[in-house]
Amino acid sequence: MRPVIALLLSASLALAACQREERDTRPQSALGSGERPTPVTTLEPGGQRPSPTDNKAASFEANAFHLSEGKRLFGWFNCSGCHANGGGGMGPALMDEKWIYGDSMESIHATIRDGRPNGMPSFRDKIPDDQIWELAAFVRSLSGNAPSSAAPSRNDDMMVHPSENRMPDAATLGKSP
Amino acid sequence: MKHRASIAFATAIALLLQGCAGWQSALDPKGPAASELAWLIWFFTGLCAVVWVLVMIALAMPLLMRSRLHADPLVLDAGADNRKLRVVMIAVGLTAVILVGLTLLSFFANRTLAAIGSDAALTIRVTGHQWWWEVRYEDATPSRILTTANEIHIPAGEPVRLLLTSTDVIHSFWVPSLSGKLDLIPGRMNVLDIKADKPGIYRGQCAEFCGAQHANMGTFIIAEPRAKFDAWWNDQLQPAAAPTSDEAKAGGELFLKRPCVMCHKIGGTPAGGTVAPDLTHVASRQTLAAGTLMMSRGNLATWIADPQGVKPGSHMPVVDLSGDELNAIVAYLEGLK
Numbered sequence: 363m364r365p366v367i368a369l370l371l372s373a374s375l376a377l378a379a380c381q382r383e384e385r386d387t388r389p390q391s392a393l394g395s396g397e398r399p400t401p402v403t404t405l406e407p408g409g410q411r412p413s414p415t416d417n418k419a420a421s422f423e424a425n426a427f428h429l430s431e432g433k434r435l436f437g438w439f440n441c442s443g444c445h446a447n448g449g450g451g452m453g454p455a456l457m458d459e460k461w462i463y464g465d466s467m468e469s470i471h472a473t474i475r476d477g478r479p480n481g482m483p484s485f486r487d488k489i490p491d492d493q494i495w496e497l498a499a500f501v502r503s504l505s506g507n508a509p510s511s512a513a514p515s516r517n518d519d520m521m522v523h524p525s526e527n528r529m530p531d532a533a534t535l536g537k538s539p
Numbered sequence: 540m541k542h543r544a545s546i547a548f549a550t551a552i553a554l555l556l557q558g559c560a561g562w563q564s565a566l567d568p569k570g571p572a573a574s575e576l577a578w579l580i581w582f583f584t585g586l587c588a589v590v591w592v593l594v595m596i597a598l599a600m601p602l603l604m605r606s607r608l609h610a611d612p613l614v615l616d617a618g619a620d621n622r623k624l625r626v627v628m629i630a631v632g633l634t635a636v637i638l639v640g641l642t643l644l645s646f647f648a649n650r651t652l653a654a655i656g657s658d659a660a661l662t663i664r665v666t667g668h669q670w671w672w673e674v675r676y677e678d679a680t681p682s683r684i685l686t687t688a689n690e691i692h693i694p695a696g697e698p699v700r701l702l703l704t705s706t707d708v709i710h711s712f713w714v715p716s717l718s719g720k721l722d723l724i725p726g727r728m729n730v731l732d733i734k735a736d737k738p739g740i741y742r743g744q745c746a747e748f749c750g751a752q753h754a755n756m757g758t759f760i761i762a763e764p765r766a767k768f769d770a771w772w773n774d775q776l777q778p779a780a781a782p783t784s785d786e787a788k789a790g791g792e793l794f795l796k797r798p799c800v801m802c803h804k805i806g807g808t809p810a811g812g813t814v815a816p817d818l819t820h821v822a823s824r825q826t827l828a829a830g831t832l833m834m835s836r837g838n839l840a841t842w843i844a845d846p847q848g849v850k851p852g853s854h855m856p857v858v859d860l861s862g863d864e865l866n867a868i869v870a871y872l873e874g875l876k
Binding site for chain 2: 385387388389434438439487488489490492493518519
């Protein structure tokens with residue numbers, strides 16, 4: 363009897379490896395959040411905007427797949443052209459703890475989708491909505507705002523700064539003097 | 540009953556052997572490198588088969604001659620022991636000779652492969668991406684440098700030098716009818732020389748597991764006579780054809796307004812993305828998505844409407860387009876000959 367139980371246990375353990383992460387690559391509405399108005403002013407209560415209706419912040423920000431997709435798109439869409447790998451150039455730095463428009467996923471999503479004054483272009487209709495959420499999640503990981511178990515761990519090319527999963531955790535240590 | 544089983548067996552073998560011919564087969568060589576390798580494959584297989592049969596006979600003999608070996612084991616027979624020792628020594632010697640011989644054969648075949656491209660006039664840079672091939676024709680005149688995707692046109696009968704690299708993970712370039720495989724490694728440039736003896740289309744396949752769509756990462760080598768190849772190169776250097784119908788014109792504008800423009804390039808328009816296949820002459824190619832779909836208006840629409848259904852996990856995202864917008868973009872792309 364005992365060997366049978368041991369066999370069943372090891373078989374069920376082995377079968378657990380067949381579980382694969384579900385990746386939602388076919389969103390219902392690819393440009394989903396078009397109903398939101400474009401901002402015409404920077405004056406918003408608390409620098410924040412109310413969250414959009416199809417909020418993907420919660421499911422995207424701790425998901426390793428979406429974070430690494432965000433990292434890939436950050437390179438593909440030449441975000442570094444202005445933000446220089448997160449260190450800042452023409453555009454503000456993304457790896458410090460300063461946020462002009464708030465540090466929430468929703469604010470970053472709105473920034474990418476609708477643009478901001480002084481240079482940030484609007485990517486509405488140019489980037490599918492899910493990819494904007496992925497970029498927003500990755501931008502947060504640049505400053506240690508993503509769980510290190512999910513943040514990207516390596517670059518496909520030259521490493522310009524320590525990988526995102528080695529950033530100090532923003533909630534505890536990430537305060538610069 | 541036995542007769543029927545043997546007919547079934549023969550049919551199955553015949554069907555299997557069908558796989559050895561055609562546009563993607565190492566046993567149906569169409570170039571000097573592949574011929575060299577095919578000869579090696581047959582010679583190794585033949586020689587090893589002979590050795591295997593001899594070993595099997597040597598193993599079977601004691602079983603069949605059991606009665607003669609039933610002598611009293613306690614009686615010493617120096618003559619028999621010496622004979623056995625001699626047989627074993629001869630077998631060891633033969634094994635050593637065969638192994639060294641095969642090593643030398645493989646070494647000289649490699650020398651032949653390395654010499655194929657020593658006078659190559661054409662250099663093509665092939666970059667592996669998940670999951671497609673970027674193809675760049677090098678030329679001393681910068682305006683003649685050509686970038687395309689997934690289809691590699693070469694002049695037949697001339698050696699061509701391929702520089703292989705990758706931007707993401709390790710891929711491997713393998714066109715069995717023309718040459719052996721060679722890896723595309725990020726941060727490294729590997730050199731592979733190929734030559735097609737006759738004009739034709741030879742299929743290639745990524746041969747190093749590179750992710751979800753590894754199986755759908757095909758390429759085509761299209762060997763043509765030199766004059767036809769030069770004409771093709773000149774055609775490909777032209778900017779994209781201007782759309783003629785109203786629908787195609789609308790499609791061209793939509794292409795620039797929608798996510799297409801973020802990744803793809805169309806020469807002669809503001810679309811200049813370099814992270815996805817160059818679409819300047821996309822309709823002149825025979826397949827879509829690295830050999831996944833044949834080129835047609837219907838397949839273009841399928842690929843744009845549901846890339847994640849055709850090639851799940853590929854980096855082509857699902858883009859929200861209305862039916863009319865999709866039709867317009869397809870009409871535009873269809874005209875990019």
